[in-house]
Structures are given as C-alpha cells and as structure tokens.
Amino acid sequence: MTSTTQTCDPDPRRWRILGLVGVAQLMLILDVTVVAIALPHMGADLGLARETLTWVVSGYTLTFGGLLLLGGRAADLFGARRLVLLGLLLFTAASLVAGLAESGPVLLGARVAQGLSAAMLSPAALSLVVTTFEGEERNRALGTWSALGGSGAALGVLLGGALTAGPGWPWVFFVNAPVGLVLIVALMSQLPKQPRPATTSRLDVPGAVLVTAATGTLTYALIQAGDDGWVTIASAVLFAVAAVLYALFVARQRLAASPLMDVRLLIRRPVAAGTLLILVATALMITVFFLGTFYLQNGHGYGALVTGLLFLPVALATMVGANAVGRFMGAVGPRLLGFLGLLVAGAGMAASALWDSIAALVIGVAVAGAGTGVVFVVASATALGQIEPHEAGLASGIVSTFHEFGATLGAAVVSSVAATSIQGTDTNGFSRGFATGAIVAVAAAVLALAVTPNPRAE
Incomplete structure (x- = not known):
C-alpha cells in the first residue's frame, strides 16, 4: 500500500478540477430550483396550467434521472472527460432555447434537452471526483460535492427571484450560457487527456428507455391524481403499468450482454442506504421550494425577489447542515446522523404545516433545509465511500439517478396534494403538502436507522 501511494502522486490540479466540475454540477442543481421560483411568471406569460408547470420541473428531472445510468455507463466506456465537455456544450445550447421559448411545448422540449445533457x-463529473481523489481527500471532496448539491438548490431560489424580478424569467436560462462557455474553455485546459477505454461493451439503450418510461408513467399518475383522485381505475392502471415497466427493466438488466447497471451493486447495503437517503432528501427539498414559491407568490402576493430573499435562511441553513456534518461523521457515524437529519427535516415541515404564517414558513423550511443538508452528505458518503475506481461512473450514475427521481416524484406528489392551493382555490393544500413531507421524513428516518450500515461496528 505504501509503495502504491508513493508511485501514484496526486494530480496537482485536483482541487482546481473539483472547483470547475463543482460549478458545472451546481449549474445543473440550480436549474431545478432557479426555475421553481419563476413558475408563476412562466404560467402567466405562456398560459400554462398546473400540470404543465409541474412538468417544467419534472420533465427536466425525469430525463436527467432516467438517462443518468446511461450517462454513468457512457462515462466508464468513453471517458469522463469527453462526457463532461459534450454535456456542458449541449446544456448551454438547450438553455438558450428554453430562454427563447414562446410556448409550452417549446419550453418543455428544451427542458427535456437540458435533462439529456445533464x-x-x-x-461523468462525479466520476472525475471519485477517481481524482483518494483516501481521506476523497471523503473531503465528496463532502464538498454534496454541500454544493444541498446548498446550491436553496441558492437557486434566491438567484431565480433576482433574475425573474429583474430582467425576467427567461434569464434563469440565459445565465447558463456564459457560465457554460467559460467552464468548457477552463476544463479543456485543466482536465488531463484520457485514452478511450479498451472495451467492446455497448450502451444499454433499451434499459434506459424502460427505466425512464417507468418513472415517467409513475410521475404522470401522481400528477393526474391531483385532478382525477388517488383512488380511481385510471390511477390504478397507471401505477400497475409503472410497476410492470420497472420489472421489465430489472429483467433486462439480468439478461442484457452489456447491462445498464449491475443490479448487485444497487443491493449492496451501503449503496442501497445511500440511494434511499438521497431520494427522500431530494423529494423533501423540492417540496419546500415548490410549495414555498406558490405559497408566497400566489397565496400572499409577494414578488419573485422578495420570495427569493425569504428563502435565503434555507440556503444558509442547508450549507451549515452540509458543512457541519463532515466534522461529526467519523465520531457519530452515518446511521445516527442520517436518522437525526431526517427527524430535523420532518420537524421543520411539521412547523410549516401547523402554523399558517410567513414566520412559521421561513423558520420551518430553514430547519428542514438544515436537516436535508445533513442527509445529502450522509447519503453520498455512505453510497460512494467504498466504491472501487472501475465502478465509479456506474455508482455515481445510480446516486445521481435517485437524486433526480426524488425531485421528479416529490414535485409530482406535492403538486397533486396541494393542487387546489396551487390553482388558487384555497390555502389548505399548502398545509397538506407540508404535512405529507413531515410524515415521509419521519418514516424515512425510521427506515434509515434500520438499513444504514455502521462502519465502526462492522
């Protein structure tokens, strides 16, 4: 072990590389919540209904999450450097189209293209982080990466408020263009050249189609339940179709010559626990922002800028939670930290549900942000901490997939639970939405306590 460490010197550019790919990842995370704050204005300008506005969020996260396994596999097959640069270029172009959209279909098409490039x-970016760093430095790098994901989502609401109130909602997309171009130039000079891996494996496109179709069907069922009802024949059929498609995906992975993912990797206890935590944490996060923006703008008449400023405590609390957890991970262990983080998130959601006031909302969602910030770091460290280098792209794709599916399903569920409030009929739906988030957080906390491994004991 000592001789290997001496002969494989760390890349002196590793922290610069982390900074650049971290900004790229931050741009992808921001594109969920920076859009959430602008949804009421998009709906008013383009004449979009609740279902379409939900798909503006879920269409991006669904495509993003559904094709992430394919992207992770492609990073292993063709090289992470190539995928990072190509993804950045396509994401920049799709952002320009979204900003120029003058109709719902064009906007949704651009959002799907953004999800594809993301x-x-x-x-590929997370794979670079995992393979560039080793040992304790890898844990520090993953902590920084996770903090970007949690705090960046909250900061996106603040940025979205400023852009929507200033030059207008199209600028939540236009701002990606100069940032993307600068990152492409910088990464081309900083990332080391990578030879194309010598492999005859192929991409499992049918597998990617199956898992995306399954989650898309489930998302559609959840969104439609807000209008048609949860206990209907149509909902039952859609849920059944989604279950069948997921089963076909698993069968495909067992039979394919070059499967999209190794199912055995997903059932490893650390990976399974980490993906559960990332799914729930992201669903809770999107619940806060999706409900909060409609509550403040439609329910209380606040402008986009004031709404963004009111979410500033969420950004700060999320960053504090994500950064503080790294100091206690070794001493306390991920199991207890994940359990406590989810309980704190649930308590914040409950406060927002029980008291209908601006102060209760701001304090409650800030507390929830601190809890989810803890869970994001615990999830990534648990799922990726013991991954071998040759599995880095695939494992990163699995973790990121569940992150985006969490956002997709979270937006769909709360959109339906709070449908009457989002449409302006009453305000009771907001309380129901936050109460649903609190119940999910507490249930997930109990489950996490049971399934999250304890490295010290093992």
Whole structure:
C-alpha cells in the first residue's frame, strides 16, 4: 500500500478540477430550483396550467434521472472527460432555447434537452471526483460535492427571484450560457487527456428507455391524481403499468450482454442506504421550494425577489447542515446522523404545516433545509465511500439517478396534494403538502436507522 501511494502522486490540479466540475454540477442543481421560483411568471406569460408547470420541473428531472445510468455507463466506456465537455456544450445550447421559448411545448422540449445533457455531465463529473481523489481527500471532496448539491438548490431560489424580478424569467436560462462557455474553455485546459477505454461493451439503450418510461408513467399518475383522485381505475392502471415497466427493466438488466447497471451493486447495503437517503432528501427539498414559491407568490402576493430573499435562511441553513456534518461523521457515524437529519427535516415541515404564517414558513423550511443538508452528505458518503475506481461512473450514475427521481416524484406528489392551493382555490393544500413531507421524513428516518450500515461496528 505504501509503495502504491508513493508511485501514484496526486494530480496537482485536483482541487482546481473539483472547483470547475463543482460549478458545472451546481449549474445543473440550480436549474431545478432557479426555475421553481419563476413558475408563476412562466404560467402567466405562456398560459400554462398546473400540470404543465409541474412538468417544467419534472420533465427536466425525469430525463436527467432516467438517462443518468446511461450517462454513468457512457462515462466508464468513453471517458469522463469527453462526457463532461459534450454535456456542458449541449446544456448551454438547450438553455438558450428554453430562454427563447414562446410556448409550452417549446419550453418543455428544451427542458427535456437540458435533462439529456445533464445526464451526460453529472455522473461523468462525479466520476472525475471519485477517481481524482483518494483516501481521506476523497471523503473531503465528496463532502464538498454534496454541500454544493444541498446548498446550491436553496441558492437557486434566491438567484431565480433576482433574475425573474429583474430582467425576467427567461434569464434563469440565459445565465447558463456564459457560465457554460467559460467552464468548457477552463476544463479543456485543466482536465488531463484520457485514452478511450479498451472495451467492446455497448450502451444499454433499451434499459434506459424502460427505466425512464417507468418513472415517467409513475410521475404522470401522481400528477393526474391531483385532478382525477388517488383512488380511481385510471390511477390504478397507471401505477400497475409503472410497476410492470420497472420489472421489465430489472429483467433486462439480468439478461442484457452489456447491462445498464449491475443490479448487485444497487443491493449492496451501503449503496442501497445511500440511494434511499438521497431520494427522500431530494423529494423533501423540492417540496419546500415548490410549495414555498406558490405559497408566497400566489397565496400572499409577494414578488419573485422578495420570495427569493425569504428563502435565503434555507440556503444558509442547508450549507451549515452540509458543512457541519463532515466534522461529526467519523465520531457519530452515518446511521445516527442520517436518522437525526431526517427527524430535523420532518420537524421543520411539521412547523410549516401547523402554523399558517410567513414566520412559521421561513423558520420551518430553514430547519428542514438544515436537516436535508445533513442527509445529502450522509447519503453520498455512505453510497460512494467504498466504491472501487472501475465502478465509479456506474455508482455515481445510480446516486445521481435517485437524486433526480426524488425531485421528479416529490414535485409530482406535492403538486397533486396541494393542487387546489396551487390553482388558487384555497390555502389548505399548502398545509397538506407540508404535512405529507413531515410524515415521509419521519418514516424515512425510521427506515434509515434500520438499513444504514455502521462502519465502526462492522
């Protein structure tokens, strides 16, 4: 072990590389919440209904999450450097189209294209982080990466408020263009050249189609339940179709010559626990922002800028939670930290549900942000901490997939639970939405306590 460490000197550019790919990942995360704050204005300008506005968020995260496994596999097959640069270029172009959109279909098409390019970029960028760093430095790098994901989502609401109130909602997309171009130039000079891996494996496109179709069907069922009801024949059929498609995906992975993912990797206890935590944490995060923006703008008449400023405590609390957890991970262990983080998030959600006031909302979602910030770091460290280098792209794709599916399903569920409030009929739906988040957080906390491994004991 000592001789290997001496002969494999760390790349002196590793922290610069982390900074650059971290900004790229931050741009992808921001594109969920920076858009959430602008949804009421998009709906008013383009004449979009609740279902379409939900798909503006879920269409991006669904495509992003559904193709992430394919992107992670592509990073292993063709090289992470190539996928990062190509993904950045396509994401920049799709952002320009979204900003120029003058109709719902064009906007949704651009959001799908953004999700496609993000699916290339995100797992390849995380794969670079995992393979560039080793040992304790890898844990520090993953902590920084996770903090970007949690705090960046909250900061996106603040940025979205400023851009929507200033030059207008199209600028939540236009701002990606100069940042993307600068990152492409910088990464071309900093990332070391990578030879194309010598492999005859192929990409499992049918597998990617199956898992995306399954989650898309489930998302559609959840969104439609807000209008048609949860206990209907149509909902039952859609849920059944989603289950069948997921089963076909698993069968495909067992039979394919070059499967999209190794199912055995997903059932490893650390990976399974980490993906559960990342799914729930992201669903709770999107619940806060999706409900909060409609509550403040439609329910209380606040402008986009004031709404963004009111979410500033969420950004700060999320960063504090994500950064503080790294100091206690070794002493306390991920199991207890994940359990406590989810309980704190649930308590914040409950406060927002029980008291209908601006102060209760701001304090409650800030507390929830601190809890989810803890869970994001615990999830990434648990799922990726013991991954071998040759599995880095695939494991990163799995973790990122569940992150985006969490956002997709979270937006769909709360959109339906709070449908009457989002449409302006009453305000009771907001309380129901936050109460649903609190119940999910507490249930997930109990489950996490049971399934999260304890490295010290093992």
